[in-house]
Amino acid sequence: MVSGEAVSSEAVKGEGPVGIDELLERVRAGYARVEAREAYEAARAGEALLVDIRYAALRERDGLIPGALVVERNELEWRLDPRGSHRAPEATGHDLRIVVICNEGYASSLAAASLHRLGLHRATDLVGGFQAWRSAGLPVTS
Numbered sequence: 001m002v003s004g005e006a007v008s009s010e011a012v013k014g015e016g017p018v019g020i021d022e023l024l025e026r027v028r029a030g031y032a033r034v035e036a037r038e039a040y041e042a043a044r045a046g047e048a049l050l051v052d053i054r055y056a057a058l059r060e061r062d063g064l065i066p067g068a069l070v071v072e073r074n075e076l077e078w079r080l081d082p083r084g085s086h087r088a089p090e091a092t093g094h095d096l097r098i099v100v101i102c103n104e105g106y107a108s109s110l111a112a113a114s115l116h117r118l119g120l121h122r123a124t125d126l127v128g129g130f131q132a133w134r135s136a137g138l139p140v141t142s
Contacts, residue, residue, distance in 0.1 A: 027113035036136040048097040063140040105129035
């Protein structure tokens, strides 16, 4: 291996490279994803933290989910790690139920898997992302 070359966890296990579809299938098998209505009810009951990782242009175009914590994807692990020095006040512990929301439910799956690696074992993501939320007629503000 060339010095400084990144090694994937699959390569470490001797499984070799995988395509994105297979990777999504693998990470999603590690937790139960949630539908929009379930995420809404859990957040409303104070049982889940909704985390919107969509980039600013999408939030500006489509609106926001009221009460969702907005965290840019590249800051997610730093903001939600309960042990981190840059954590958000909402990152209260490893038992926190987090529902990650991207635009259509793909990037959020990889983000939830990353949170699992930090010990946030109840992290999940929203099937269909923000677009499913909006299609379900759930609250959105501009």
